[in-house]
Amino acid sequence: MKFRTWIITSTAVALAAVMGCGKAGTQPAAGTADVAAKEGASSEAGHIHDGWWCTEHGVPEDICGLCSSKVAAEMQKKGDWCKEHDRPESQCFLCHPELEAKFAAQYEAKYGKKPPKREG
Template identity: 50%
Template sequence: MNWMLRRPSLLFGLLSLSVIALSGCGKSETASDGTARSHAVTNVDNSHGGWWCVEHGVPEEDCALCDKSLVVKFKEAGDWCEEHKRPESQCFICSPKRFDKFAATYEAKTGHKPPQPE
């Protein structure tokens, strides 16, 4: 313990490293079921250049669950599932078959099947 009092900069460095190591990404969002989901640890390869929302199974630019500013556009177009609070065209809860259209887009771009949305 005496070494800590004599070397406060070393103690500060160790504490800083501990905080960084334990903090991780920490980015989370609330899912439609009200549970928090973390992006800190995942088994899915997210390296698609930021164009694909792995969590929701649609292109990022069309993901109204991540980008709330898109909600108005989908509602005005009559494309809204009120029960699940997402675009009807992206409501894989009501109709899992709707994912096929987005999967085809993913496959055309990457040459392999997309990860299943969470």
């Protein structure tokens, strides 16, 4: 009986290890969500870009320089770029925390409530 118990336990442990490796393989690598978001890839980043508001970055989606490479290129061309934080200066909440309130006011004017908490 001891041998049979050992076989069952070993099989269960091996199966759990294999299942754990399979699950780990489905997770995105660290830092790839930001890259995918910058390139406008919605499904890979887990962020859908079809709404009016970018909940990830706290600005209207059509002007989000972190989600849209096209918007980012336009902002850079205009000189509206924070080189330190790699985002539009006009959307850099790190250098200009007061901008967050400006964009939140736009959301409140449209929806009559505070915007969802930023993810990033």
